[in-house]
Amino acid sequence: MARDLGELNREEYARYKDDVKKDGKGFFPFAMWHDTVMSFVVVCLIAALAAIWYFDADGVEPGLLGPWYTEPADPGTTDFIPRPDWYFYFLFYLLRIFEWPETVFIATVGIPTICLILLLGLPFYDRRRERRPTHRPVAMVAAVLTILSMAVLTWKGATAKEALGSELLLLVPSWAQEQGFADDPQAVAGAELFAQTGCLNCHIYLGQGSGSLGAPDLSEVGQTNDTEYFVRYLANPAAFGNNVMGSYSYLGQDNLEALGAFLEASKGGE
Ligand code: HEC
Structure with missing residues (x-):
């Protein structure tokens, strides 16, 4: 006889509580100390980078990490093509596929929102305990397709030619x-x-x-x-x-x- 899900969950929960009692560490001081040290390291790193950037450069003269500032932007220029940073190339390319104005909203707001909702809902509609990739064909195919389509769109966005x-x-x-x-x-x-x-x-x-x-x-x-x-x-x-x-x-x-x-x-x- 298969046991029902509720019973399984209760058992699991009791075991988890047990583990915490035996091997767990308190939030104070362990985790807090951890976080404090790590945050300190990150802040020091940022401060060090800022110092290198500031003392190595001089005005428009670039140092290791670039100049303090660059020439003012020229709004009248014609030989500049505005492009997003590379991690937005896929969205940028979606915009080229879809036609203004009927479907652009679907591309820029609709599709990303639907994907986010699907992702947020994942714990609610995929409640199986199975986690082996070979036993989760739908999730695996969806993941591979997502990665593939983002890669293709990023590539297309990166190589898209725009006339100067x-x-x-x-x-x-x-x-x-x-x-x-x-x-x-x-x-x-x-x-x-x-x-x-x-x-x-x-x-x-x-x-x-x-x-x-x-x-x-x-x-x-x-x-x-x-x-x-x-x-x-x-x-x-x-x-x-x-x-x-x-x-x-x-x-x-x-x-x-x-x-x-x-x-x-x-x-x-x-
Ligand atoms: C940022 C986008 C954008 C750029 C750049 C732009 N336009 Fe427009 N233009 C529009 C839009 C949108 C309309 C339609 C506005 C409306 O229907 O009220 C329009 C309308 C016009 C019209 C009126 C068309 C008509 O039938 O009455 C003319 C003429 C025009 N543009 C010429 C130009 C010229 C010349 C340039 C470059 C020097 C230019 N536009 C650059 C967006 C742009």
């Missing part, structure tokens, strides 16, 4: 030809600015770029508005109810007019 502004610049002649503004130097200059100022991080233009954060495809935007409108729009998107796009007034009036001419010339091509 300078690479997108090579597309300008084909844009000019397709949209027919090749002999309008102002529009061409605007197209070059467009390629270099990160517009394609949000917008799509003739199949290039990423439609993220709800930004519209701009390939045919010139059908609805003109240069004068675009200049006002780019100088202050917030005034048009667009709080996602930052102001581009720092580019200066001439550049804004070039961008405007380029956008006006963008009527979708043949």
Whole structure:
């Protein structure tokens, strides 16, 4: 006759209490002393690293552990691609797989939350006492699949290629030809600015770029508005109810007019 689970649990609990009485050590002073020594070691290590960092470097001159500070960030730079730290590459790549806006929420909040809930619930739905890996096929397969998919996503995220502004610049002649503004130097200059100022991080233009954060495809935007409108729009998107796009007034009036001419010339091509 199999004994019921409650009886087994009571027996186990009694044995555990017994063990504690025989071989256990009190929290005070043993465990506390342990923790105190360990914490002290960690604090000393941090202090030592801080001292090495501080005394070995001098301003922007790096020492063993890097400089005190670096050059101020340049918000106008175009040859920098923002990327997460490597341990977020898998999430970063999930974002590239899912399309804005319908499924991005599922990817960034939904899937991680479901995984966390499954993990938190594990002690409640897997109550068998069996712990040998060979006797837990479901758990093992799930674990292997999780590790595998994270590894693949991390790898894909690490090797994902993103076009730099300078690479997108090579597309300008084909844009000019397709949209027919090749002999309008102002529009061409605007197209070059467009390629270099990160517009394609949000917008799509003739199949290039990423439609993220709800930004519209701009390939045919010139059908609805003109240069004068675009200049006002780019100088202050917030005034048009667009709080996602930052102001581009720092580019200066001439550049804004070039961008405007380029956008006006963008009527979708043949
Ligand atoms: C951070 C993301 C982001 C970047 C970068 C960005 N935009 Fe936008 N842009 C948007 C979003 C989102 C909208 C739509 C806002 C709305 O629908 O109200 C938009 C709207 C526009 C519109 C209006 C389209 C229309 O049909 O009225 C134009 C024009 C435009 N962007 C041009 C640009 C240009 C040019 C650049 C680069 C200099 C740029 N954007 C950079 C997010 C961005």
